[in-house]
Amino acid sequence: MRIKQTFTKLSLIAMFGASLAVAPALSYAEEEIALDSTAAVVNGGIILESDLDRHTSELMQNYKAHGAQVDELTARRQALQSLITRSLILQLASGNGADIPDMQLDSILKQTALRNNTTPEKILASYGNISEAQARQKFKEDYLINEVRRSSVKQRINISDNEINTYAKALKERGSVEPMYHIGQVVVPLSSNPTEQEYRRAQANAQKALKDLRGGANVDEVAAQYAVNSQSADLGYLPETAIPLPFLPALVKAKPGDVVGPFRSAVGMHILKLYDVTKNAITPVKTYRASHILIKTSIIFSDEAAIAKLNSIMEDVKAGKMTFAEAAKKYSEDPGSAVQGGDLGYQSLDAFDPGFAAGIAALSVGQYSEPVKSSYGWHIIHLDDVKIDKDSLNAYKDKAASLIFEREFAEAVAYWERGLRESAYIHVIDPELVRAGAGIEMDNTTSSQPVQDKDGKISQGSVYMN
Numbered sequence: 215m216r217i218k219q220t221f222t223k224l225s226l227i228a229m230f231g232a233s234l235a236v237a238p239a240l241s242y243a244e245e246e247i248a249l250d251s252t253a254a255v256v257n258g259g260i261i262l263e264s265d266l267d268r269h270t271s272e273l274m275q276n277y278k279a280h281g282a283q284v285d286e287l288t289a290r291r292q293a294l295q296s297l298i299t300r301s302l303i304l305q306l307a308s309g310n311g312a313d314i315p316d317m318q319l320d321s322i323l324k325q326t327a328l329r330n331n332t333t334p335e336k337i338l339a340s341y342g343n344i345s346e347a348q349a350r351q352k353f354k355e356d357y358l359i360n361e362v363r364r365s366s367v368k369q370r371i372n373i374s375d376n377e378i379n380t381y382a383k384a385l386k387e388r389g390s391v392e393p394m395y396h397i398g399q400v401v402v403p404l405s406s407n408p409t410e411q412e413y414r415r416a417q418a419n420a421q422k423a424l425k426d427l428r429g430g431a432n433v434d435e436v437a438a439q440y441a442v443n444s445q446s447a448d449l450g451y452l453p454e455t456a457i458p459l460p461f462l463p464a465l466v467k468a469k470p471g472d473v474v475g476p477f478r479s480a481v482g483m484h485i486l487k488l489y490d491v492t493k494n495a496i497t498p499v500k501t502y503r504a505s506h507i508l509i510k511t512s513i514i515f516s517d518e519a520a521i522a523k524l525n526s527i528m529e530d531v532k533a534g535k536m537t538f539a540e541a542a543k544k545y546s547e548d549p550g551s552a553v554q555g556g557d558l559g560y561q562s563l564d565a566f567d568p569g570f571a572a573g574i575a576a577l578s579v580g581q582y583s584e585p586v587k588s589s590y591g592w593h594i595i596h597l598d599d600v601k602i603d604k605d606s607l608n609a610y611k612d613k614a615a616s617l618i619f620e621r622e623f624a625e626a627v628a629y630w631e632r633g634l635r636e637s638a639y640i641h642v643i644d645p646e647l648v649r650a651g652a653g654i655e656m657d658n659t660t661s662s663q664p665v666q667d668k669d670g671k672i673s674q675g676s677v678y679m680n
Contacts, residue, residue: 254294255641256301261294266644269293273444280448282434287650289438294647296444300359302634306366307358314354318517318587322357325586328576364568365589367626373618381614382607385455394451395465396490398433402440403482406629406636420476420483427473433487442632451492455617458625461486481628499613502563502574503599505556507541508548510591520592521585528582528594538582538596547591560601564616570595 253266273289314322323334330337338349402419405412423436437447457465461484464474468488475485507527509520527541536544539555546552563571570593573586577597586593642648 251643253642253644254298255639255643256298257305257639259301259305261297261301263644265297266290266294269297269444276446277434277438280432280434280446282432282438284435284438287646290644291647292438292441292444294642294644295442298638298640299443299631299635300355302638303359303362303631304355306634307362310362312358312362314357315517317521319350319354319357321584321587323353324584325572325576329572363627363630364623367623367630368619370626370630371619371622373615373622377618378611378615381455381618382610385610385614385617386607391493393454394492394494395454395457395488396451396492397449397465398437398447398487398489399449400427400433400437400440400447400485401482401628402476402485403442403632406632416483417476420485423485424473424476427485427487442635451490453494456621458621479625481625481632499562499603499610501560501601501603502597503560503601504558504574505538505542505596505598506548506551506558506570506593507538507546507556508551508591508593509545510547517587517592524585524592524594556596557598560599560603562603562612562616564612 251263252260253263254261270286270290270293273293274284274286277284277289320334323337327334327337338346338353341349341352344352400423402416402423404416408416419440423440426436427433433447441447454462458479460477460479461474464477465486465488468474470488470490473485473487476483477486478484507524509523511517511520523545527545530536531538531541537555539557542552542556546556548556551558563575566574567588567590569588570586570590573583573588573593573595574597577583577595579597579600581597583593583595586595
């Protein structure tokens with residue numbers, strides 16, 4: 215993909231400049247109003263300079279906290295990459311009609327808070343010094359992005375029954391402890407169809423990164439040179455079962471402090487630094503017996519209507535007019551469980567839709583949920599029982615399927631996001647990035663240097679990107 219980026223004051227004012235609200239001059243003491251401008255155009259949307267400034271500042275603070283010395287221009291390029299990807303995913307959500315009404319957002323906030331042992335107020339406060347309405351909007355966007363990512367990528371991951379069975383047996387036989395690897399990662403990205411020149415350049419960059427890390431360079435500093443999002447280079451402690459298989463043999467042989475790689479994947483070249491290895495007790499497989507009532511939504515039956523119907527049903531249950539099982543048989547739109555009074559039997563959380571699983575996890579035995587949203591509709595859930603399953607292979611199958619999925623998910627997300635960027639129209643306007651000739655395409659390389667005029671000044675004209 216080659217994008218020609220032009221930047222002139224005239225085009226900025228004509229196409230993207232904010233309109234001036236002209237008011238009568240009441241006094242010379244009136245404050246000037248600072249106008250926001252556009253940092254980039256992404257398909258039909260825009261990224262504002264204020265958002266880019268804010269995200270750049272946050273990245274700089276994060277790097278400082280990790281002891282990494284990253285220059286502001288590198289952080290600014292990385293921040294814009296991240297905001298471009300965010301904009302593309304939100305545009306995809308909007309195009310598919312995805313939205314979260316206020317009532318549903320309140321429910322999601324409560325579930326998230328319960329799952330993380332906090333409160334909705336603390337979650338909103340974590341977004342910084344912004345209004346509650348702005349924090350709610352940020353939370354809503356983050357939730358939509360995660361949902362779109364998961365639903366879009368899930369269909370790309372194919373896991374065979376044989377793979378699950380083999381892994382489940384291995385988990386059951388492993389014993390009570392599992393190695394945990396604390397890893398830092400540098401990714402030198404590649405396009406989906408790299409040219410020979412691009413591949414050689416990526417190999418050279420990967421070898422340079424490998425040499426720098428083995429020489430004691432800070433992982434965050436090296437990773438920032440190539441990053442296409444704002445994810446930390448420190449992956450934290452990962453269980454052995456979550457390590458991508460191509461990386462595992464080298465990590466098993468490595469000692470803390472070793473740097474291994476590069477490894478080729480669908481998204482680029484990976485270099486890993488092993489900080490530490492420890493062994494933790496394996497969490498026993500926990501299974502939940504739950505019952506539910508499902509009400510589906512449609513074009514003519516809204517979320518609000520579904521919630522109101524569930525609340526009405528529960529009023530009758532709590533008033534003793536019918537049992538929960540009777541209500542499930544009468545009203546639930548899940549035919550498989552309705553005939554059983556809503557009973558789903560014993561299952562691990564991995565076997566459920568993520569939204570439904572979160573609703574179960576927030577409950578104590580004997581408790582009813584508030585209306586819970588899943589990809590199937592709205593539910594009231596009753597948690598009947600919880601037990602530890604140490605012997606059933608079926609329980610380990612659920613865990614094996616979940617571990618395999620999560621192991622492949624991160625790379626699949628990166629591959630999918632790269633596809634979004636490669637097929638998008640991206641027009642960079644931010645003066646600092648254009649003036650520096652910083653590349654904003656997926657592999658963060660430019661095919662030309664900033665143009666200089668006869669006096670040696672850098673032109674704010676064209677920057678070409680592969």
